[in-house]
Amino acid sequence: MSLNPEDFPLVTDKSREILKEKQATDYEAHRIEFVRWLIHLGKNPELAEGYGRDTIRATAYRTDQFARWVWTEQEDSYTVAFTHDHADAYMTELLYSDTTATHKANTQKALKRLFKWRANEKGDDLWEPERSFSNTSSDSGPREYLTIEERKKVREAALEYGSIPSYSNTHGDDLDKWKAVLAQRFGKPKEEITADDWERANSWKFTSMTWVSLDCGLRPIEVERAKVSWVDVENSVLRIPKEDSAKNDGNWVVALSDRTTDALERWMNEREQYEQYDDADELWLTREGNPYQTQSLRRLLVKLCDIAGIPTDNRQMSWYALRHSTGTAMTHERDLAAAKAQLRHKSEQTTMKYDNVPVEHRRDALERMG
Incomplete structure:
Protein backbone atom coordinates (compact mmCIF):
# COMPACT_ATOMS: atom_id res chain seq x y z
CA MET A 1 0.00 0.00 0.00
CA SER A 2 1.36 3.43 -0.94
CA LEU A 3 0.77 6.74 0.79
CA ASN A 4 -1.80 8.75 -1.13
CA PRO A 5 -2.72 11.98 0.72
CA GLU A 6 -6.24 11.69 -0.69
CA ASP A 7 -6.71 8.29 0.99
CA PHE A 8 -5.76 9.34 4.50
CA PRO A 9 -6.63 12.46 6.53
CA LEU A 10 -3.21 14.02 7.05
CA VAL A 11 -4.24 17.60 7.87
CA THR A 12 -8.01 17.88 8.22
CA ASP A 13 -9.95 21.04 7.43
CA LYS A 14 -10.63 21.54 11.15
CA SER A 15 -6.89 21.43 11.88
CA ARG A 16 -6.12 23.87 9.07
CA GLU A 17 -8.58 26.31 10.62
CA ILE A 18 -6.46 26.32 13.79
CA LEU A 19 -2.95 26.25 12.35
CA LYS A 20 -0.86 28.92 10.69
CA GLU A 21 0.59 28.08 7.29
CA LYS A 22 4.04 26.97 8.48
CA GLN A 23 2.52 25.04 11.37
CA ALA A 24 0.26 23.20 8.92
CA THR A 25 3.29 22.34 6.77
CA ASP A 26 5.17 21.00 9.80
CA TYR A 27 2.13 19.07 11.02
CA GLU A 28 1.65 17.49 7.58
CA ALA A 29 5.28 16.25 7.58
CA HIS A 30 4.73 14.80 11.05
CA ARG A 31 1.55 13.06 9.89
CA ILE A 32 3.12 11.66 6.73
CA GLU A 33 5.85 10.05 8.80
CA PHE A 34 3.30 8.55 11.20
CA VAL A 35 0.96 7.24 8.48
CA ARG A 36 3.83 5.71 6.51
CA TRP A 37 4.85 3.84 9.64
CA LEU A 38 1.26 2.61 10.11
CA ILE A 39 1.23 1.39 6.51
CA HIS A 40 4.53 -0.49 6.54
CA LEU A 41 5.37 -1.35 10.18
CA GLY A 42 2.60 -0.38 12.57
CA LYS A 43 1.00 -3.73 13.32
CA ASN A 44 4.24 -5.67 13.79
CA PRO A 45 7.49 -3.68 13.30
CA GLU A 46 9.58 -6.83 13.68
CA LEU A 47 7.89 -8.52 10.72
CA ALA A 48 7.39 -5.28 8.75
CA GLU A 49 3.63 -5.77 8.88
CA GLY A 50 1.37 -2.75 8.59
CA TYR A 51 -2.30 -2.09 9.25
CA GLY A 52 -5.14 -2.20 6.73
CA ARG A 53 -6.48 0.91 5.03
CA ASP A 54 -9.60 1.25 7.19
CA THR A 55 -7.64 0.98 10.44
CA ILE A 56 -5.15 3.59 9.23
CA ARG A 57 -7.89 6.01 8.20
CA ALA A 58 -9.66 5.67 11.54
CA THR A 59 -6.38 6.05 13.43
CA ALA A 60 -5.48 9.16 11.45
CA TYR A 61 -8.86 10.79 12.17
CA ARG A 62 -8.79 10.00 15.88
CA THR A 63 -5.20 11.14 16.43
CA ASP A 64 -5.93 14.36 14.52
CA GLN A 65 -8.87 15.02 16.84
CA PHE A 66 -6.54 14.38 19.80
CA ALA A 67 -3.98 16.83 18.39
CA ARG A 68 -6.59 19.59 18.09
CA TRP A 69 -7.69 18.98 21.66
CA VAL A 70 -4.09 19.30 22.89
CA TRP A 71 -3.60 22.58 20.99
CA THR A 72 -6.82 24.17 22.20
CA GLU A 73 -7.42 22.66 25.65
CA GLN A 74 -3.96 21.81 27.01
CA GLU A 75 -1.20 23.90 25.49
CA ASP A 76 -3.02 26.82 23.89
CA SER A 77 -0.42 26.53 21.14
CA TYR A 78 0.75 24.21 18.37
CA THR A 79 2.94 21.19 19.19
CA VAL A 80 3.60 17.68 17.92
CA ALA A 81 5.52 16.70 21.07
CA PHE A 82 2.56 14.83 22.50
CA THR A 83 3.09 13.42 25.98
CA HIS A 84 1.65 10.66 28.14
CA ASP A 85 0.08 13.36 30.34
CA HIS A 86 -1.71 14.74 27.28
CA ALA A 87 -3.04 11.27 26.46
CA ASP A 88 -4.13 10.50 30.03
CA ALA A 89 -5.90 13.87 30.28
CA TYR A 90 -7.67 13.17 26.99
CA MET A 91 -8.82 9.79 28.32
CA THR A 92 -10.28 11.57 31.34
CA GLU A 93 -12.06 13.95 29.01
CA LEU A 94 -13.53 11.00 27.11
CA LEU A 95 -14.57 9.28 30.32
CA TYR A 96 -17.06 12.02 31.10
CA SER A 97 -18.16 12.56 27.51
CA ASP A 98 -21.38 11.26 25.95
CA THR A 99 -19.51 9.18 23.36
CA THR A 100 -19.99 5.43 23.13
CA ALA A 101 -17.80 2.82 24.81
CA THR A 102 -16.70 1.70 21.36
CA HIS A 103 -15.54 5.19 20.43
CA LYS A 104 -13.62 5.53 23.71
CA ALA A 105 -11.93 2.14 23.26
CA ASN A 106 -11.04 2.80 19.61
CA THR A 107 -9.66 6.25 20.45
CA GLN A 108 -7.43 4.72 23.10
CA LYS A 109 -6.19 2.14 20.59
CA ALA A 110 -5.40 4.92 18.11
CA LEU A 111 -3.37 6.83 20.72
CA LYS A 112 -1.52 3.65 21.64
CA ARG A 113 -0.50 3.34 18.00
CA LEU A 114 0.67 6.96 18.04
CA PHE A 115 2.88 6.38 21.07
CA LYS A 116 4.04 3.01 19.76
CA TRP A 117 5.30 4.87 16.67
CA ARG A 118 7.01 7.46 18.86
CA ALA A 119 8.61 4.67 20.90
CA ASN A 120 9.87 2.81 17.84
CA GLU A 121 10.96 5.78 15.75
CA LYS A 122 11.64 8.58 18.24
CA GLY A 123 12.95 6.67 21.23
CA ASP A 124 10.07 7.69 23.51
CA ASP A 125 8.49 5.42 26.12
CA LEU A 126 5.43 3.34 25.35
CA TRP A 127 2.24 4.79 26.82
CA GLU A 128 0.56 2.83 29.60
CA PRO A 129 -2.84 4.49 30.10
CA GLU A 130 -3.92 5.35 33.62
CA ARG A 131 -7.38 4.02 32.76
CA SER A 132 -8.50 1.54 30.15
CA PHE A 133 -11.58 1.60 27.93
CA SER A 134 -13.03 -1.50 26.36
CA ASN A 135 -16.01 -2.24 24.17
CA THR A 136 -16.07 -5.91 25.17
CA SER A 137 -15.82 -7.56 28.57
CA SER A 138 -13.04 -9.84 27.31
CA ASP A 139 -10.69 -6.86 27.00
CA SER A 140 -10.95 -5.78 30.64
CA GLY A 141 -7.74 -7.48 31.76
CA PRO A 142 -4.18 -7.32 30.50
CA ARG A 143 -3.79 -9.01 27.09
CA GLU A 144 -0.10 -9.90 27.39
CA TYR A 145 -0.14 -12.26 30.31
CA LEU A 146 1.52 -15.29 31.90
CA THR A 147 -0.27 -17.52 34.37
CA SER A 163 23.85 -22.67 29.61
CA ILE A 164 26.23 -25.30 28.27
CA PRO A 165 27.83 -28.48 29.68
CA SER A 166 30.74 -28.00 32.07
CA TYR A 167 34.19 -27.62 30.48
CA SER A 168 35.70 -30.46 32.47
CA ASN A 169 33.02 -32.94 31.33
CA THR A 170 33.15 -32.10 27.60
CA HIS A 171 35.57 -33.97 25.32
CA GLY A 172 36.30 -34.92 21.70
CA ASP A 173 33.69 -34.00 19.10
CA ASP A 174 31.40 -32.50 21.74
CA LEU A 175 34.19 -30.15 22.86
CA ASP A 176 34.81 -29.08 19.28
CA LYS A 177 31.08 -28.53 18.70
CA TRP A 178 30.68 -26.35 21.78
CA LYS A 179 33.79 -24.35 20.93
CA ALA A 180 32.20 -23.58 17.56
CA VAL A 181 29.00 -22.47 19.31
CA LEU A 182 30.91 -20.19 21.68
CA ALA A 183 33.06 -18.82 18.87
CA GLN A 184 29.90 -17.67 17.12
CA ARG A 185 28.38 -16.32 20.34
CA PHE A 186 31.42 -14.29 21.34
CA GLY A 187 32.66 -13.35 17.86
CA LYS A 188 36.15 -14.85 18.10
CA PRO A 189 38.07 -17.71 16.38
CA LYS A 190 37.26 -21.20 17.63
CA GLU A 191 40.91 -21.90 18.48
CA GLU A 192 40.89 -18.93 20.89
CA ILE A 193 38.01 -20.25 23.00
CA THR A 194 39.23 -20.94 26.55
CA ALA A 195 37.88 -22.22 29.84
CA ASP A 196 37.16 -18.59 30.79
CA ASP A 197 34.82 -18.30 27.79
CA TRP A 198 33.15 -21.50 28.97
CA GLU A 199 32.52 -19.94 32.37
CA ARG A 200 31.25 -16.77 30.72
CA ALA A 201 28.73 -18.79 28.67
CA ASN A 202 27.08 -19.99 31.88
Whole structure:
Protein backbone atom coordinates (compact mmCIF):
# COMPACT_ATOMS: atom_id res chain seq x y z
CA MET A 1 0.00 0.00 0.00
CA SER A 2 1.36 3.43 -0.94
CA LEU A 3 0.77 6.74 0.79
CA ASN A 4 -1.80 8.75 -1.13
CA PRO A 5 -2.72 11.98 0.72
CA GLU A 6 -6.24 11.69 -0.69
CA ASP A 7 -6.71 8.29 0.99
CA PHE A 8 -5.76 9.34 4.50
CA PRO A 9 -6.63 12.46 6.53
CA LEU A 10 -3.21 14.02 7.05
CA VAL A 11 -4.24 17.60 7.87
CA THR A 12 -8.01 17.88 8.22
CA ASP A 13 -9.95 21.04 7.43
CA LYS A 14 -10.63 21.54 11.15
CA SER A 15 -6.89 21.43 11.88
CA ARG A 16 -6.12 23.87 9.07
CA GLU A 17 -8.58 26.31 10.62
CA ILE A 18 -6.46 26.32 13.79
CA LEU A 19 -2.95 26.25 12.35
CA LYS A 20 -0.86 28.92 10.69
CA GLU A 21 0.59 28.08 7.29
CA LYS A 22 4.04 26.97 8.48
CA GLN A 23 2.52 25.04 11.37
CA ALA A 24 0.26 23.20 8.92
CA THR A 25 3.29 22.34 6.77
CA ASP A 26 5.17 21.00 9.80
CA TYR A 27 2.13 19.07 11.02
CA GLU A 28 1.65 17.49 7.58
CA ALA A 29 5.28 16.25 7.58
CA HIS A 30 4.73 14.80 11.05
CA ARG A 31 1.55 13.06 9.89
CA ILE A 32 3.12 11.66 6.73
CA GLU A 33 5.85 10.05 8.80
CA PHE A 34 3.30 8.55 11.20
CA VAL A 35 0.96 7.24 8.48
CA ARG A 36 3.83 5.71 6.51
CA TRP A 37 4.85 3.84 9.64
CA LEU A 38 1.26 2.61 10.11
CA ILE A 39 1.23 1.39 6.51
CA HIS A 40 4.53 -0.49 6.54
CA LEU A 41 5.37 -1.35 10.18
CA GLY A 42 2.60 -0.38 12.57
CA LYS A 43 1.00 -3.73 13.32
CA ASN A 44 4.24 -5.67 13.79
CA PRO A 45 7.49 -3.68 13.30
CA GLU A 46 9.58 -6.83 13.68
CA LEU A 47 7.89 -8.52 10.72
CA ALA A 48 7.39 -5.28 8.75
CA GLU A 49 3.63 -5.77 8.88
CA GLY A 50 1.37 -2.75 8.59
CA TYR A 51 -2.30 -2.09 9.25
CA GLY A 52 -5.14 -2.20 6.73
CA ARG A 53 -6.48 0.91 5.03
CA ASP A 54 -9.60 1.25 7.19
CA THR A 55 -7.64 0.98 10.44
CA ILE A 56 -5.15 3.59 9.23
CA ARG A 57 -7.89 6.01 8.20
CA ALA A 58 -9.66 5.67 11.54
CA THR A 59 -6.38 6.05 13.43
CA ALA A 60 -5.48 9.16 11.45
CA TYR A 61 -8.86 10.79 12.17
CA ARG A 62 -8.79 10.00 15.88
CA THR A 63 -5.20 11.14 16.43
CA ASP A 64 -5.93 14.36 14.52
CA GLN A 65 -8.87 15.02 16.84
CA PHE A 66 -6.54 14.38 19.80
CA ALA A 67 -3.98 16.83 18.39
CA ARG A 68 -6.59 19.59 18.09
CA TRP A 69 -7.69 18.98 21.66
CA VAL A 70 -4.09 19.30 22.89
CA TRP A 71 -3.60 22.58 20.99
CA THR A 72 -6.82 24.17 22.20
CA GLU A 73 -7.42 22.66 25.65
CA GLN A 74 -3.96 21.81 27.01
CA GLU A 75 -1.20 23.90 25.49
CA ASP A 76 -3.02 26.82 23.89
CA SER A 77 -0.42 26.53 21.14
CA TYR A 78 0.75 24.21 18.37
CA THR A 79 2.94 21.19 19.19
CA VAL A 80 3.60 17.68 17.92
CA ALA A 81 5.52 16.70 21.07
CA PHE A 82 2.56 14.83 22.50
CA THR A 83 3.09 13.42 25.98
CA HIS A 84 1.65 10.66 28.14
CA ASP A 85 0.08 13.36 30.34
CA HIS A 86 -1.71 14.74 27.28
CA ALA A 87 -3.04 11.27 26.46
CA ASP A 88 -4.13 10.50 30.03
CA ALA A 89 -5.90 13.87 30.28
CA TYR A 90 -7.67 13.17 26.99
CA MET A 91 -8.82 9.79 28.32
CA THR A 92 -10.28 11.57 31.34
CA GLU A 93 -12.06 13.95 29.01
CA LEU A 94 -13.53 11.00 27.11
CA LEU A 95 -14.57 9.28 30.32
CA TYR A 96 -17.06 12.02 31.10
CA SER A 97 -18.16 12.56 27.51
CA ASP A 98 -21.38 11.26 25.95
CA THR A 99 -19.51 9.18 23.36
CA THR A 100 -19.99 5.43 23.13
CA ALA A 101 -17.80 2.82 24.81
CA THR A 102 -16.70 1.70 21.36
CA HIS A 103 -15.54 5.19 20.43
CA LYS A 104 -13.62 5.53 23.71
CA ALA A 105 -11.93 2.14 23.26
CA ASN A 106 -11.04 2.80 19.61
CA THR A 107 -9.66 6.25 20.45
CA GLN A 108 -7.43 4.72 23.10
CA LYS A 109 -6.19 2.14 20.59
CA ALA A 110 -5.40 4.92 18.11
CA LEU A 111 -3.37 6.83 20.72
CA LYS A 112 -1.52 3.65 21.64
CA ARG A 113 -0.50 3.34 18.00
CA LEU A 114 0.67 6.96 18.04
CA PHE A 115 2.88 6.38 21.07
CA LYS A 116 4.04 3.01 19.76
CA TRP A 117 5.30 4.87 16.67
CA ARG A 118 7.01 7.46 18.86
CA ALA A 119 8.61 4.67 20.90
CA ASN A 120 9.87 2.81 17.84
CA GLU A 121 10.96 5.78 15.75
CA LYS A 122 11.64 8.58 18.24
CA GLY A 123 12.95 6.67 21.23
CA ASP A 124 10.07 7.69 23.51
CA ASP A 125 8.49 5.42 26.12
CA LEU A 126 5.43 3.34 25.35
CA TRP A 127 2.24 4.79 26.82
CA GLU A 128 0.56 2.83 29.60
CA PRO A 129 -2.84 4.49 30.10
CA GLU A 130 -3.92 5.35 33.62
CA ARG A 131 -7.38 4.02 32.76
CA SER A 132 -8.50 1.54 30.15
CA PHE A 133 -11.58 1.60 27.93
CA SER A 134 -13.03 -1.50 26.36
CA ASN A 135 -16.01 -2.24 24.17
CA THR A 136 -16.07 -5.91 25.17
CA SER A 137 -15.82 -7.56 28.57
CA SER A 138 -13.04 -9.84 27.31
CA ASP A 139 -10.69 -6.86 27.00
CA SER A 140 -10.95 -5.78 30.64
CA GLY A 141 -7.74 -7.48 31.76
CA PRO A 142 -4.18 -7.32 30.50
CA ARG A 143 -3.79 -9.01 27.09
CA GLU A 144 -0.10 -9.90 27.39
CA TYR A 145 -0.14 -12.26 30.31
CA LEU A 146 1.52 -15.29 31.90
CA THR A 147 -0.27 -17.52 34.37
CA ILE A 148 1.35 -18.20 37.73
CA GLU A 149 2.35 -21.65 36.47
CA GLU A 150 3.86 -20.12 33.34
CA ARG A 151 5.78 -17.62 35.48
CA LYS A 152 7.40 -20.53 37.30
CA LYS A 153 8.30 -22.19 34.00
CA VAL A 154 9.85 -18.99 32.63
CA ARG A 155 11.83 -18.56 35.83
CA GLU A 156 13.27 -22.04 35.47
CA ALA A 157 13.90 -21.58 31.74
CA ALA A 158 16.02 -18.53 32.58
CA LEU A 159 18.35 -20.87 34.47
CA GLU A 160 18.68 -23.07 31.41
CA TYR A 161 18.89 -20.40 28.70
CA GLY A 162 22.41 -19.96 27.36
CA SER A 163 23.85 -22.67 29.61
CA ILE A 164 26.23 -25.30 28.27
CA PRO A 165 27.83 -28.48 29.68
CA SER A 166 30.74 -28.00 32.07
CA TYR A 167 34.19 -27.62 30.48
CA SER A 168 35.70 -30.46 32.47
CA ASN A 169 33.02 -32.94 31.33
CA THR A 170 33.15 -32.10 27.60
CA HIS A 171 35.57 -33.97 25.32
CA GLY A 172 36.30 -34.92 21.70
CA ASP A 173 33.69 -34.00 19.10
CA ASP A 174 31.40 -32.50 21.74
CA LEU A 175 34.19 -30.15 22.86
CA ASP A 176 34.81 -29.08 19.28
CA LYS A 177 31.08 -28.53 18.70
CA TRP A 178 30.68 -26.35 21.78
CA LYS A 179 33.79 -24.35 20.93
CA ALA A 180 32.20 -23.58 17.56
CA VAL A 181 29.00 -22.47 19.31
CA LEU A 182 30.91 -20.19 21.68
CA ALA A 183 33.06 -18.82 18.87
CA GLN A 184 29.90 -17.67 17.12
CA ARG A 185 28.38 -16.32 20.34
CA PHE A 186 31.42 -14.29 21.34
CA GLY A 187 32.66 -13.35 17.86
CA LYS A 188 36.15 -14.85 18.10
CA PRO A 189 38.07 -17.71 16.38
CA LYS A 190 37.26 -21.20 17.63
CA GLU A 191 40.91 -21.90 18.48
CA GLU A 192 40.89 -18.93 20.89
CA ILE A 193 38.01 -20.25 23.00
CA THR A 194 39.23 -20.94 26.55
CA ALA A 195 37.88 -22.22 29.84
CA ASP A 196 37.16 -18.59 30.79
CA ASP A 197 34.82 -18.30 27.79
CA TRP A 198 33.15 -21.50 28.97
CA GLU A 199 32.52 -19.94 32.37
CA ARG A 200 31.25 -16.77 30.72
CA ALA A 201 28.73 -18.79 28.67
CA ASN A 202 27.08 -19.99 31.88
CA SER A 203 26.29 -16.41 32.78
CA TRP A 204 23.85 -15.15 35.40
CA LYS A 205 22.99 -12.13 33.22
CA PHE A 206 19.82 -13.46 31.59
CA THR A 207 18.73 -15.22 34.77
CA SER A 208 19.06 -12.05 36.86
CA MET A 209 17.42 -9.84 34.22
CA THR A 210 14.44 -12.19 33.87
CA TRP A 211 14.01 -12.82 37.58
CA VAL A 212 14.24 -9.14 38.52
CA SER A 213 11.64 -8.37 35.84
CA LEU A 214 9.38 -11.12 37.17
CA ASP A 215 9.67 -9.76 40.72
CA CYS A 216 9.44 -6.06 39.91
CA GLY A 217 7.41 -6.03 36.72
CA LEU A 218 10.12 -4.02 34.98
CA ARG A 219 8.98 -2.20 31.86
CA PRO A 220 11.32 -2.55 28.85
CA ILE A 221 12.47 1.06 29.32
CA GLU A 222 13.34 0.23 32.95
CA VAL A 223 15.42 -2.77 31.89
CA GLU A 224 17.19 -0.42 29.48
CA ARG A 225 17.80 2.19 32.20
CA ALA A 226 18.62 -0.22 35.05
CA LYS A 227 21.81 0.66 36.90
CA VAL A 228 24.07 -1.00 39.43
CA SER A 229 23.31 1.91 41.74
CA TRP A 230 19.67 0.75 41.94
CA VAL A 231 20.64 -2.54 43.57
CA ASP A 232 20.52 -2.96 47.35
CA VAL A 233 21.39 -6.61 47.86
CA GLU A 234 21.63 -6.30 51.63
CA ASN A 235 17.96 -5.29 51.90
CA SER A 236 16.73 -7.29 48.85
CA VAL A 237 15.30 -4.27 47.03
CA LEU A 238 15.74 -2.13 43.95
CA ARG A 239 15.86 1.59 44.64
CA ILE A 240 14.72 3.34 41.46
CA PRO A 241 15.33 7.11 41.62
CA LYS A 242 12.81 9.55 40.19
CA GLU A 243 15.04 10.54 37.28
CA ASP A 244 15.22 6.89 36.09
CA SER A 245 11.58 6.00 36.71
CA ALA A 246 9.58 5.31 33.56
CA LYS A 247 6.79 7.59 34.80
CA ASN A 248 9.25 10.04 36.44
CA ASP A 249 6.97 10.82 39.37
CA GLY A 250 8.83 9.61 42.45
CA ASN A 251 11.53 7.45 43.98
CA TRP A 252 10.56 3.78 44.24
CA VAL A 253 11.67 0.95 46.54
CA VAL A 254 10.71 -2.38 44.97
CA ALA A 255 10.93 -5.74 46.73
CA LEU A 256 13.04 -8.67 45.49
CA SER A 257 12.69 -12.31 46.52
CA ASP A 258 15.65 -13.97 48.22
CA ARG A 259 16.16 -16.21 45.18
CA THR A 260 16.27 -13.23 42.82
CA THR A 261 18.58 -11.32 45.16
CA ASP A 262 21.03 -14.23 45.10
CA ALA A 263 20.98 -14.40 41.27
CA LEU A 264 21.43 -10.63 41.03
CA GLU A 265 24.37 -10.68 43.44
CA ARG A 266 26.00 -13.45 41.39
CA TRP A 267 25.56 -11.36 38.25
CA MET A 268 26.94 -8.22 39.94
CA ASN A 269 30.10 -10.14 40.84
CA GLU A 270 30.31 -11.68 37.35
CA ARG A 271 29.83 -8.42 35.41
CA GLU A 272 32.98 -6.99 37.01
CA GLN A 273 34.99 -9.47 34.93
CA TYR A 274 33.84 -8.03 31.57
CA GLU A 275 35.61 -5.09 29.98
CA GLN A 276 32.42 -3.69 28.44
CA TYR A 277 31.20 -2.83 31.94
CA ASP A 278 34.34 -0.89 32.86
CA ASP A 279 33.30 2.63 33.89
CA ALA A 280 29.66 1.75 33.08
CA ASP A 281 26.78 1.79 35.55
CA GLU A 282 24.32 -0.05 33.26
CA LEU A 283 23.19 -3.24 34.97
CA TRP A 284 22.75 -5.28 31.79
CA LEU A 285 24.26 -4.79 28.33
CA THR A 286 24.14 -6.83 25.14
CA ARG A 287 27.37 -8.37 23.89
CA GLU A 288 27.66 -5.35 21.58
CA GLY A 289 27.67 -3.12 24.65
CA ASN A 290 24.17 -1.68 24.14
CA PRO A 291 21.26 -1.60 26.62
CA TYR A 292 18.50 -4.15 26.08
CA GLN A 293 15.41 -2.69 24.40
CA THR A 294 11.87 -3.72 23.52
CA GLN A 295 12.58 -5.98 20.55
CA SER A 296 15.62 -7.74 22.02
CA LEU A 297 13.66 -8.38 25.22
CA ARG A 298 10.73 -9.76 23.26
CA ARG A 299 13.05 -12.16 21.42
CA LEU A 300 14.51 -13.28 24.74
CA LEU A 301 11.07 -13.94 26.22
CA VAL A 302 9.98 -15.97 23.18
CA LYS A 303 13.13 -18.09 23.53
CA LEU A 304 12.44 -18.61 27.23
CA CYS A 305 8.87 -19.64 26.46
CA ASP A 306 10.16 -22.08 23.85
CA ILE A 307 12.50 -23.65 26.42
CA ALA A 308 9.64 -23.77 28.95
CA GLY A 309 7.21 -25.33 26.47
CA ILE A 310 4.84 -22.35 26.63
CA PRO A 311 2.99 -21.79 23.32
CA THR A 312 3.33 -18.25 21.97
CA ASP A 313 1.34 -18.59 18.73
CA ASN A 314 -1.72 -16.36 18.61
CA ARG A 315 -0.65 -14.59 21.79
CA GLN A 316 0.50 -11.02 22.24
CA MET A 317 3.88 -11.72 23.80
CA SER A 318 6.28 -9.01 24.89
CA TRP A 319 8.31 -8.19 28.00
CA TYR A 320 5.14 -6.57 29.37
CA ALA A 321 3.74 -10.10 29.81
CA LEU A 322 6.08 -10.44 32.81
CA ARG A 323 4.86 -7.14 34.26
CA HIS A 324 1.20 -7.98 33.77
CA SER A 325 1.64 -11.39 35.36
CA THR A 326 3.35 -9.77 38.36
CA GLY A 327 0.40 -7.43 38.81
CA THR A 328 -2.15 -10.21 38.63
CA ALA A 329 -0.23 -12.58 40.91
CA MET A 330 0.48 -9.86 43.49
CA THR A 331 -3.20 -8.86 43.51
CA HIS A 332 -4.25 -12.48 44.08
CA GLU A 333 -1.65 -13.15 46.77
CA ARG A 334 -1.92 -9.83 48.60
CA ASP A 335 -4.10 -6.93 47.47
CA LEU A 336 -4.34 -4.02 45.06
CA ALA A 337 -2.27 -1.78 47.31
CA ALA A 338 0.65 -4.22 47.22
CA ALA A 339 0.38 -4.57 43.43
CA LYS A 340 0.19 -0.79 43.00
CA ALA A 341 3.40 -0.31 45.03
CA GLN A 342 5.29 -3.16 43.36
CA LEU A 343 4.37 -2.02 39.84
CA ARG A 344 4.94 1.67 40.64
CA HIS A 345 1.54 2.84 39.42
CA LYS A 346 0.47 6.45 39.94
CA SER A 347 -3.22 5.60 39.87
CA GLU A 348 -5.19 2.80 41.49
CA GLN A 349 -7.31 2.76 38.32
CA THR A 350 -4.32 1.35 36.45
CA THR A 351 -3.90 -1.42 39.00
CA MET A 352 -7.60 -2.30 38.91
CA LYS A 353 -7.16 -4.18 35.63
CA TYR A 354 -5.23 -6.86 37.55
CA ASP A 355 -8.12 -7.42 39.95
CA ASN A 356 -9.53 -10.28 37.89
CA VAL A 357 -9.58 -13.08 40.46
CA PRO A 358 -10.93 -16.29 38.87
CA VAL A 359 -14.53 -17.23 39.68
CA GLU A 360 -13.48 -20.38 41.53
CA HIS A 361 -11.20 -18.38 43.83
CA ARG A 362 -14.00 -15.95 44.61
CA ARG A 363 -16.40 -18.84 45.24
CA ASP A 364 -13.93 -20.38 47.71
CA ALA A 365 -13.69 -17.01 49.46
CA LEU A 366 -17.49 -16.88 49.81
CA GLU A 367 -17.46 -20.34 51.39
CA ARG A 368 -14.80 -19.23 53.87
CA MET A 369 -16.74 -16.04 54.61
CA GLY A 370 -19.89 -17.98 55.58
